[in-house]
Amino acid sequence: MKLLAALLAMLLWLPGAARADELRPGYLEMSEQRDGDWRIVWKLPLAQPPAGAIPVPILPQSCRYREEPKQGFVGGAILGSGEAICTRSLAGGTIAVPVLAGPGDTLVRLAPLDQPVQVHRLTAAQPTATITGPASTWQVLQSYFVIGVEHILAGWDHLLFVIALVLLLRRPRAVVIAATAFTLAHSVTLAAAALGFVSMPQKPVEALIALSIVFMAAEILRKPGTTPSLTLRFPWVIALLFGLIHGFGFAGALSAIGLPPGDIVPALLAFNLGVEAGQILVVFAVLAALAAIRKLSQPVLQTGIRLASYGIGITGAYWLLDRILV
Known part of the structure; x- marks a missing residue:
């Protein structure tokens, strides 16, 4: 009963x-436009507008934002974009999303020039990912399988x-x-x-x-x-x-x-x-x-x-x- x-x-x-x-997982994408120049866009779902300043994604140690990124709260999510300069390869660096309070996780996609796209999945329990090099197919399979399970259950x-x-x-x-x-x-x-x-x-x-x-x-x-x-x-x-x-x-x-x-x-x-x-x-x-x-x-x-x-x-x-x- x-x-x-x-x-x-x-x-x-x-x-x-x-x-x-x-379930609408957030995403963060870094795509290399030219050697060392990266374009970054992100969408981080949130139940309500954040109080105070909105933190920006934390880039690998070899990267810095060219100027202050643009961000706003639209349709239940933080939308942002910016440009970064990276002085060396991203391999070995870490990337993080400081706000993971929405209903889903965050999918990180790294698209270097002339290299395979790398995929990472960030969660509230593990908001930081270490960039290890080109993505393996097994890594992609793991990430999208978990997202599929989460989508049907939510x-x-x-x-x-x-x-x-x-x-x-x-x-x-x-x-x-x-x-x-x-x-x-x-x-x-x-x-x-x-x-x-x-x-x-x-x-x-x-x-x-x-x-x-x-x-x-x-x-x-x-x-x-x-x-x-x-x-x-x-x-x-x-x-x-x-x-x-x-x-x-x-x-x-x-x-x-x-x-x-x-x-x-x-x-x-x-x-x-x-x-x-x-x-x-x-x-x-x-x-x-x-x-x-x-x-x-x-x-x-x-x-x-x-x-x-x-x-x-x-x-x-x-x-x-x-x-x-x-």
Whole structure:
């Protein structure tokens, strides 16, 4: 009962406190324009404007800013840019971001002239990275896999769709088949959009994602004993169709992060695998919760699923109106 109460409280709290795709990792990019001359841009998400002066990123010891960088707080993030002069190679130096209070981590990309792009991931626990030389593909894979996991676990719109799918089907085999269809579909559109083969404006994509959540909640709440809907008869088809839309949402988040030019395919693969790993965790966690509640009481399970579905539907409707009207 405590588990059920916690789940319901979380779902009912969401409309006022959460927005979809909350995870927007910050980024800091240093690109060498000419030998020793670097262009630096950064975006550091923050929940509210910082009090007082905004600290600037800390450059490697061999570098200094040419002049005071330009910074401002726009759209929930610190946006900044500047130019630096570096007297020698960055290898062996350190780079740091003094402000890591946002919902995500910071991805650092170093692009020296005529060398592969190097990627580092900074966190609140480890806000400094040591530059060791050209990036390895394994380093890129690690960074983008973790970002993929974080994105699905903090992207509540995708997460609520997956939870609703589990609540609707409940049987492990049916859930696995439908989740696999959802995975295959959004993997296709994620890859196609990230590689530039197809595109779709993000605003209608986000509205359609919210609509998919409302649709799934309505399916769960259908009156028992009525003729099974198309969704219940062919859940994998519905998961496949909505998965195509959700893939564009994942692609939008990935485009905000960027892909390293020398390792586009590995980074895309790692991000997608991270998303799937996070999704699998959610599916099995919800199935385990349902099994535990079912052992306690079948009536409690049915009531809990309906109440959770109302919470999911209200959240999806709130997001839908917000994305259409704003």
